[in-house]
Amino acid sequence: xxxxxxxxxxxxxxxxxxxxxxxxxxxxxxxxxxxxxxxxxxxxxxxxxxxxxxxxxxxxxxxxxxxxxxxxxxxxxxxxxxxxxxx
Numbered sequence: 001x002x003x004x005x006x007x008x009x010x011x012x013x014x015x016x017x018x019x020x021x022x023x024x025x026x027x028x029x030x031x032x033x034x035x036x037x038x039x040x041x042x043x044x045x046x047x048x049x050x051x052x053x054x055x056x057x058x059x060x061x062x063x064x065x066x067x068x069x070x071x072x073x074x075x076x077x078x079x080x081x082x083x084x085x086x087x
Contacts, residue, residue, distance in 0.1 A: 011019075036042065055066055 055063055055070075057063055
């Protein structure tokens with residue numbers, strides 16, 4: 001509501017109070033939206049959603065080749081770590 005009055009035109013106390021109330025409601029809504037956005041469970045769900053999309057095709061079917069590739073890479077990494085600790 002800021003800047004809605006014209007220069008030289010006086011605002012009444014009721015108009016100013018209504019602008020303050022509207023601003024407070026706007027701030028409250030923005031803070032609530034930010035709290036919801038940064039909630040750890042919501043951030044985790046977003047991360048899992050993008051990770052899940054990597055392993056699923058457009059029809060929601062599992063992409064076996066990607067699961068196998070990631071599993072093989074994980075096993076290879078585990079093998080390298082195990083071997084490096086023995087040396």
